[in-house]
Amino acid sequence: MDSFKPRNILVTGGAGFIGSNFIRHLLSSNSDVVITNLDALTYAGSQLGLVSYADDERYEFVQGSITDSSLITTILSEKQIDTVVHFAAESHVDRSITGPEAFIDTNIVGTFRLLDAARTVWGDNLASRRFLHVSTDEVYGTLSATDPAFTETTPFAPNSPYAASKASSDMLVRSYFHTYSFPVITTNCSNNYGPFQFPEKLIPLMIVNALAGKPLPIYGDGQQVRDWLYVDDHCAAIWRAISTGELGSTYNVGGNNEMPNMDIVHSICDLLDELQPRHDAKSYREQIEFVEDRPGHDRRYAVNADRIANELRWTPSESFATGIRKTVEWYLSNESWLEAIKTGQHQNWIDQNYANRPMTAA
Ligand code: NAD
Numbered sequence: 001m002d003s004f005k006p007r008n009i010l011v012t013g014g015a016g017f018i019g020s021n022f023i024r025h026l027l028s029s030n031s032d033v034v035i036t037n038l039d040a041l042t043y044a045g046s047q048l049g050l051v052s053y054a055d056d057e058r059y060e061f062v063q064g065s066i067t068d069s070s071l072i073t074t075i076l077s078e079k080q081i082d083t084v085v086h087f088a089a090e091s092h093v094d095r096s097i098t099g100p101e102a103f104i105d106t107n108i109v110g111t112f113r114l115l116d117a118a119r120t121v122w123g124d125n126l127a128s129r130r131f132l133h134v135s136t137d138e139v140y141g142t143l144s145a146t147d148p149a150f151t152e153t154t155p156f157a158p159n160s161p162y163a164a165s166k167a168s169s170d171m172l173v174r175s176y177f178h179t180y181s182f183p184v185i186t187t188n189c190s191n192n193y194g195p196f197q198f199p200e201k202l203i204p205l206m207i208v209n210a211l212a213g214k215p216l217p218i219y220g221d222g223q224q225v226r227d228w229l230y231v232d233d234h235c236a237a238i239w240r241a242i243s244t245g246e247l248g249s250t251y252n253v254g255g256n257n258e259m260p261n262m263d264i265v266h267s268i269c270d271l272l273d274e275l276q277p278r279h280d281a282k283s284y285r286e287q288i289e290f291v292e293d294r295p296g297h298d299r300r301y302a303v304n305a306d307r308i309a310n311e312l313r314w315t316p317s318e319s320f321a322t323g324i325r326k327t328v329e330w331y332l333s334n335e336s337w338l339e340a341i342k343t344g345q346h347q348n349w350i351d352q353n354y355a356n357r358p359m360t361a362a
């Protein structure tokens, strides 16, 4: 199998949950790459998780938006970028219901601007270039309990503004391959969890609320099913797809781990009962509250990841039992990070913990 070797990588959205895990994953395992991290630092972005790389000559942070064509063009040319790994997005379904416009701007217009700037800067020199687009299984819509899992040929049927904006970006990426032979690869992954996830998504929200003595809100009957993947496994899959994926292809990425939301919340409560019991010795399960369902709530996602397993030899290495334990332990031992994230005091946290390592925006 031919192997592509990235040298100068532009990571977009590298201050977010998966992007920052990806950068740590690369810098700790692959010394041959230089990374430029372009991130707008929205509410979901923070440099806290990358502070230890502030002095690393393989890493540079630039604050800015993927909708800014001239900024992207400058970065692509000046840094001689050969590989784009595109994470930047508005990523939360609930926010897309109350405010869809930012999803259109970043996920659709931003992806278009990024693609087009790279096409312009890279010109005909495409054999040694890669554009990896990070997408979601939510583009495929929802499944009944008995439907087979999503494959790469399942028709798109997005149901939330978030999913529709990601499906649109996937379509743009696809069109650049077919129209311009632009060297794209797309990954469609299931729900991620792990360290550094912003506490609005199910797993970190439940951990944070449980510890704060707050209710654990379960939408509807809690029997919606998602496939859950530990974030490091997703990072490894993305790297494998960049290195050995077929141009123009899409790869589903999943944990082969379908679980109803209720079971997820129970397992978090049980781990917290073990690791940090409540003062009254009751279970954290007591804090579970059923709340009104999310509008248009997709019932079930399930991912068939046979293609990436068979063709690129990627399979997840973490089980849900080991991954969720690591995750809960991480949140328990990173309370100051959590506090800074929750209160928006990111810079104060950096100043206090890394006084001599300022990370300034370009
Ligand atoms: P996140 O919300 O944690 O991070 C998104 C990052 O993008 C933030 O740092 C934010 O500041 C940045 N950003 C937002 N708008 C920007 C803009 N206009 N320009 C530059 N940066 C901008 O998201 P995440 O969970 O890390 O998801 C990353 C990618 O993976 C997204 O494309 C998402 O659709 C995809 N994905 C996520 C999951 C999941 O379970 N979290 C699963 C599959 C796919």
Ligand code: TYD
Pocket: 092, 093, 094, 191, 200, 201, 202, 203, 205, 217, 218, 219, 220, 222, 224, 225, 226, 261, 294
């Ligand atoms: P979420 O983490 O928002 O990811 P997604 O909507 O992209 O799958 O939610 C995961 C599941 O958990 C989803 O079925 C909605 C549900 N959920 C709750 O029941 N309560 C909550 O407070 C949240 C945030 C999500």
